[in-house]
Amino acid sequence: MAVERSSWKIKHEATLSELVQLMGLSADEAAMLKALQSEAQRQAPAMREDFYRRLLAHPQTAEYFSDVNMNHMHEMLQNWFVELFCGVYDEAYARRRMKIGDTHVRIGLPVRYPLAMLDVAMAHAEAVARTHAQPDAATTAVRKVLALDVAVFNQAYEDRQIQALAEMVGNERLARRLLSGES
Template sequence: MLTMQNIKTHYFFTDSDALLLRELRPMAEDHQDRMVDEFYDYLLGIPETATLLKDSVTLQHLKETLKKWFIGLFSCTYDNQYLLTLQRVGLAHVRVGLNAHFVNAAMNVVRRFVIELLQEHYPNIQERRKFRNAAEKIIDINLDILSASYQEEELKKVFLSRSLESKLIKAAERFTYGLNLILVIALAGVSLGVVALFVWDILHIFRGDVEKGILGALGTLLIIWMMIELMDNEIKTLKGGKFNILVFIGVIIVALIREILISTLRHDMLETQIFLAGTLLILGIVYFLVSKSQQERT
């Protein structure tokens, strides 16, 4: 955390600079109205800054605060209280959404005003240089503190969005994990249903409907086998493994094979059986292509 003392040291601002500025105070007081008028005329001439100053009551108030700030440049007391006041001004600008560029540009107006004032009052170049150096240092220090508020606000934004981002990602991950868990439980439930279906098919055999029983049981067994694959795949995904699309295509193929088995038993129309066989062929090709592309990637 920077203190006013640190900042003054970094700008080589000495006590004699402070005393020189103190000497300039009467001159600054005499010309404060002119400086404030020039400052706001400049800002009112720029559309982006003029919109922030459209309220005449605010403008009058701002002119008064700017005068105080201007005289403060030549006050000789540059302590931590001074730093705090400037930080508050900086934050006020950030709050109203003022672009930092305009603070820099406006400070340039102040700088030029002070330099011209010195030229008017101190014709001796040696003397003028001393005052000018001190004035330039305090203006730079002011600009530094006013701009720092912007950087700190930017940093806060970055950190806020970063922590928000990681929290969102974590929440999304937990949500997906929860969904996968529900899926596994649902798959287990469905598997139990398929087992019941298998028992039902076996019962057909005992009732004398051997052909229907055996073919039905065969189809159901295929489904149980695919259910095992599906659950296995889900558990692997839960443990952080890769999602395997092939298993899903396999499930559809098995369901279709079962449908074909039943269809022949039902003596469905030829068109239906051709349609089922055609679909099976297409799915077979898709399965082959996907597994080939997976092999190439590994």
């Protein structure tokens, strides 16, 4: 890994604007999502029910909720879902979504669990999109914002690993080399 990659210099909130560009999320698509926000509000309780039914039925994931206020969790998850349809995917949005990723890093949650749960969110987000007058275009748009969320969520885990390793070995470049498997 001799070369330096320009992607390594994109950090924090800038990762979201970079991804919006990569995915080609357009202003029309953002407006389409915003128009669906009240439908998302209606759909959110059903999404939350499916989400926690699955997590609480599985011992390894249920144990994360043993001393957690579930009413608060329900509210936070529903807000997360409705905010997917906020229509403004700027730096403030990026900060809010990155903070959610950080929270899960902090509680020691293996990343496979939130990633696996995205199919529940996807099914409900697509149900919302199908109520739009242009259901195919709305579905494409909603898939993009969910993909953005997956990417930002994952990035929180990678950032933490790079940061911890860079602190140990003295610099980020060496940390990246070690994580790539090249010593």
